[in-house]
Amino acid sequence: MKKISDSTINRLSKYFRTLERLKAKHIETISSDEIAEIDGVTSAQVRKDLSFFGTFGKRGLGYNIEDLKNIIGKILGLNKQWNVGIIGVGNIGMALIDYAEFKKRGFQIKLLLDSDENKIGKHVKNLEIKSFSEAITHLKKENIQIVVIAVPASAAQNVADVVTSAGIGAVLNFAPLNLKTPDGVMVKNENMSIELEALSYFLTNK
Amino acid sequence: MKKISDSTINRLSKYFRTLERLKAKHIETISSDEIAEIDGVTSAQVRKDLSFFGTFGKRGLGYNIEDLKNIIGKILGLNKQWNVGIIGVGNIGMALIDYAEFKKRGFQIKLLLDSDENKIGKHVKNLEIKSFSEAITHLKKENIQIVVIAVPASAAQNVADVVTSAGIGAVLNFAPLNLKTPDGVMVKNENMSIELEALSYFLTNK
DNA sequence: AATTGTGAACCTCTTCACAGCT
DNA sequence: AGCTGTGAAGAGGTTCACAATT
Numbered sequence: 001m002k003k004i005s006d007s008t009i010n011r012l013s014k015y016f017r018t019l020e021r022l023k024a025k026h027i028e029t030i031s032s033d034e035i036a037e038i039d040g041v042t043s044a045q046v047r048k049d050l051s052f053f054g055t056f057g058k059r060g061l062g063y064n065i066e067d068l069k070n071i072i073g074k075i076l077g078l079n080k081q082w083n084v085g086i087i088g089v090g091n092i093g094m095a096l097i098d099y100a101e102f103k104k105r106g107f108q109i110k111l112l113l114d115s116d117e118n119k120i121g122k123h124v125k126n127l128e129i130k131s132f133s134e135a136i137t138h139l140k141k142e143n144i145q146i147v148v149i150a151v152p153a154s155a156a157q158n159v160a161d162v163v164t165s166a167g168i169g170a171v172l173n174f175a176p177l178n179l180k181t182p183d184g185v186m187v188k189n190e191n192m193s194i195e196l197e198a199l200s201y202f203l204t205n206k
Numbered sequence: 207m208k209k210i211s212d213s214t215i216n217r218l219s220k221y222f223r224t225l226e227r228l229k230a231k232h233i234e235t236i237s238s239d240e241i242a243e244i245d246g247v248t249s250a251q252v253r254k255d256l257s258f259f260g261t262f263g264k265r266g267l268g269y270n271i272e273d274l275k276n277i278i279g280k281i282l283g284l285n286k287q288w289n290v291g292i293i294g295v296g297n298i299g300m301a302l303i304d305y306a307e308f309k310k311r312g313f314q315i316k317l318l319l320d321s322d323e324n325k326i327g328k329h330v331k332n333l334e335i336k337s338f339s340e341a342i343t344h345l346k347k348e349n350i351q352i353v354v355i356a357v358p359a360s361a362a363q364n365v366a367d368v369v370t371s372a373g374i375g376a377v378l379n380f381a382p383l384n385l386k387t388p389d390g391v392m393v394k395n396e397n398m399s400i401e402l403e404a405l406s407y408f409l410t411n412k
Numbered sequence: 413a414a415t416t417g418t419g420a421a422c423c424t425c426t427t428c429a430c431a432g433c434t
Numbered sequence: 435a436g437c438t439g440t441g442a443a444g445a446g447g448t449t450c451a452c453a454a455t456t
Contacts, residue, residue, distance in 0.1 A: 005446075005447065006404065007447075007448095008447090009403075009404050009407050010400055010404060012407075013397075013399070013400045013403045013404070014384065014400070016403075017359075017382055017383065018383075021359075021383075031414085031415060031416085032415075032416070033415080038384065039384050040384040040386075041448095042448075042449065043415090043416095044417095044418095044448075044449055044450070044451095045447095045448065045449075047415095047416065047417060047418085048417085048418080048447090048448075048449085050416095050417090051416095051417060051418065055416080055417065056416095057415075057416050057417080058415080058416075058455080058456060059414080059415055059416040059417080059454065059455040059456050060413075060414045060415050060416075060455065060456040061414080061415070061416085061455095061456065062414090062415065062416080063416090075407065075410075075411075076403050076406055076407045076410070077403075077406040077407055077409060077410030077411075078403065078406060080406075080410070082402075082406055082409070084402075091300070091301040091302075091304045091305060092301050092305070094297070094301065095297040095298050095300065095301035096297075096398070098297045099297060099298070099398065099399075101382060101398070101399040102398075102399060102402065105399055105402070105403065105406075106406075107399075107402055107406075145409060146402065146405050146406075146409070153223075153227075169409065169412075170405040170408060170409050171405075172398075172401055172402055172405060176223055176307060177223065177224075177227075178220065178244065178245050178246040180246075184412075186405060186408045186409075186412075188401040188402075188404055188405055189401075190396070190398055190401050191219075192302070192305065192307070192308075192378075192396055193219070193305075193307040193308060193311055193313075194216055194219045194220070195378055195394040195395075195396050196288075196290075196308065196311070196313055196352065196378055196394075197215075197219045197222075197282050197283075197284065197311065198212065198215050198216065198219070198394055199352050199376040199377075199378060199392060199394055200282055200283040200284060200286075200288055200311075200312075200313075200352075201215050201218075201281065201282045201283055202376060202392045203283060203288070203351060203352070203375065203376050203392075204281075204282070204283030204286070205281075205283075206375075206390075211424075211425065213425075213426095214425090237436090237437065237438090238437075238438070239437080247426095248426075248427065249437090249438095250426075250427055250428070250429095250440095251425095251426065251427080253437095253438060253439060253440085254425090254426075254427085254439085254440080256438095256439090257438090257439060257440065261438080261439065262438095263437075263438050263439080264433080264434060264437080264438075265432070265433040265434050265436080265437055265438045265439080266433065266434045266435075266436045266437050266438075267434065267436080267437070267438090268436090268437065268438080269438090
């Protein structure tokens with residue numbers, strides 16, 4: 001499959017949300033121009049992004065909202081259920097367990113791991129926190145496909161090593177460092193402080 | 207000031223963390239090649255990023271770690287204290303209050319606002335949750351410079367309207383939609399679900 | 413008349429490659 | 435000899451502009 005840029009994929013996620021909202025308002029069709037306006041991009045960008053995957057619109061008329069939503073959902077794999085494991089049940093891990101957006105999109109949190117003796121055995125939202133020392137067994141048993149790393153920076157590389165050795169191929173990393181992983185493993189980084197620092201830069205240099 | 211790309215600014219944040227860690231290990235100098243290796247970029251990229259701001263290295267020798275860390279900190283404005291207000295004390299807002307990385311970088315959370323009657327008046331980490339209906343008064347009183355929006359999508363645009371009308375020029379938005387703000391206001395988006403969806407796309411299409 | 417789909421033009425960011433310092 | 439700093443080349447992403455379609 002042809003390489004599609006990260007930006008295109010991220011924008012598809014945005015369009016998907018927009019279409020979801022419009023569908024809830026019982027609107028039936030929309031133009032690339034309107035999607036663009038709502039999502040803060042250009043209409044050519046919307047059409048180009050979609051064109052990588054097919055031709056979904058009707059010239060002169062625009063796109064059918066429900067159809068386009070389903071198409072983008074399928075492209076992104078949001079028509080499936082994904083089993084997600086969270087490693088590190090601290091502030092961030094805890095917040096994610098309750099994050100409505102995840103479940104809504106088919107991301108089911110099936111496993112919580114921590115290495116803190118005081119947390120292991122406790123329950124959060126009907127899920128028992130298990131020991132990270134048995135990570136590989138649990139990841140396989142729960143058939144986890146995506147791992148969220150929410151441990152301190154000092155522990156993150158080890159966590160990455162363990163989960164990739166268990167065959168995990170997709171990682172969402174909240175630890176503020178660059179993880180080294182084997183080829184074929186996809187790591188996405190989420191670092192809330194980095195965006196704040198970009199704001200700090202902006203305020204400092206504007 | 208010449209426009210610097212977001213990617214460059216984000217990478218400077220990464221280099222900064224790397225230098226901070228190296229400094230803690232009492233290493234004194236480093237080459238662009240070594241920074242690149244740690245942060246997963248090319249050495250030319252590191253040198254180019256730095257070159258937008260000045261010449262900080264010594265040919266043949268590399269960079270002094272402490273000096274470079276201070277220089278980047280100054281570029282990013284991390285040598286100052288920033289007053290941050292969090293709007294929406296739900297799961298995410300709550301997690302941010304405790305997020306160590308923030309305080310470490312000079313981001314001081316000074317204000318918590320919510321519009322839920324059951325939360326107003328409660329204390330979280332020595333901070334009282336105030337009513338969003340008095341947002342403007344509180345933002346001014348606490349001299350807030352950066353606002354974090356951690357409310358549901360349906361409420362986010364109104365929150366953005368209120369805080370920008372109070373003169374806030376920097377917003378970190380956790381709500382999964384594109385906010386419309388007046389010119390001169392910088393909005394950075396943080397959407398944990400979008401990165402998960404990129405992983406979903408990868409797993410679906412690899 | 414309106415709006416898509418897309419090649420071509422454009423622009424921006426990244427990498428190359430090497431002269432210039434230390 | 436080793437490594438930086440940077441102009442030039444290259445790659446990749448975005449926007450333009452218009453033919454094609456409804």
